[in-house]
Amino acid sequence: MDAVIRKTVHAADGEQLSLYTVTPQNESFGASGVVILHGAGAGDKERHLPFAEDFAAHGHPAVALDFSGHGESTGELVNLSLRRRRDQAAAVIDEVFGTERPLVLVGFSMSGQTVADLVDLYGKRVTAIVLCAPGIYGKDAWDVPFGAGFTEMIRRPGSWCASQALDTYARFDGRALLVVPEQDAVIPEGVTELLRTALATHADFSELRLAGASHQLGIWLADQSRARSDIISTLLLPRCSAQVLETGLQSTGFPADLLST
Template identity: 55%
Template sequence: MTRMDELTGFSYAYDGERLSGASAGPAGRTTAVLLHGAGNGSKERLLPFLTDFAAQGCRALAFDFSGHGDSTGALAELSLRRRYEQAVAVLDAHVPADDPLVLVGFSMSGQTVADLVRHYGDRVAAVGLCAPAVYTPEAWEVPFGTGEGRFSELIRTPGSWRHSPALEALRTYAGRAVLAVPGTDTIIPPEVTEAVQEALSARARYTRLDLPDAEHWLGLWFRDHAGDRRDFVAALLDGERRAAGPVVSGIGDHGGKDS
């Protein structure tokens, strides 16, 4: 008999690329979708999350965006728009249409999660953001390139992120939300984290998880710190809790604008 927390690999052909993914857990209840960050990010470091969600009776999946991990394609040709479109394509192909969604994004995928919230609306039961980034709408269509092109110029423009539609999407989101914040982050400016927190505090049932000893790369941190990872999963699945106060170790629950 196959264990529910056993990982199963899959591949999905989309827009000329072959996207590599993995899943675990039973279908037909809630599905958690985990999205890695930019650079050398991949699904590999997120695989322990899949078994943790499966152990809680959820289905969970992660995949490599094109140009990452085991997927085909060139990273320089990827864009925020293509990331969003790839996520929608994989999700629609591999998640039962009636499943509530738990969307988890690391770094650049903070923007992608917000884009998915706009797309899937009330179907999104919970959102987990780990050292998230948000970007100016002008960067949406622009290929990432090699680090010195138009995309880099746009995202390095001081304050350009303030006009990101991601913030409005998070501001109107009314489900469960967990924001994981490392103690040291040399990638995401603190004012971006504050803006994301403010947006999530507007309507969502919001929890902040502080990880004082962690740095920006929270996929690696959670991979190596099972207790923190399971606390994060528990907070995401604790959708009925309303009261302020500690939810699990190291996590405080903040309802509305009191945070």
């Protein structure tokens, strides 16, 4: 399916945010708007353009943005915060997808927290989430600029246990896909286990483990077209229909009785 790719700039939160919009020539019936959110550090929208194109190939319009201080957006990374990430993503969503279209949120690394913040904001409008090597953070870090002691706060042992994201994900009852790399030297296993438990509470939940992948899933997936396709296909199926795939992508999940609402 052909798609139209546009690079635009959107004014939000006092910044000029660079984004890609990928629009299918023919949308699927009831198509969702897919929002792809990069992680921290050197994360940017460029690595996620192939993923956005894949969603469009399935008939779903997609957007990938650079948060301020990243990629081609204005601003300094030290002035960014978790709250500002939420606000910037919301401004782009409202501009690109309006107020009615259902949403699929895809978050990498730090955006595991941002997806939760957006679920709190948009509620039932979010029908599905994909969390790729996700991180979550304590409530006391949410407003702290990254250059003002944020790193020290999040490195306190167990600080993530107080994240509001856990309550949000435990309430979420849409489709949820947790994507975990084979080796992750950044996200503690305790974080992943808490997220796994929270997502299994009410969501239609699946977990995929990517053989041979490390924490930088955005970079890895950019060159793995089969893996991207398998992630999207798994997301679009009910959890009980997910299967072990042949590209090193392994599907695991919780028993059905843990997924009932």
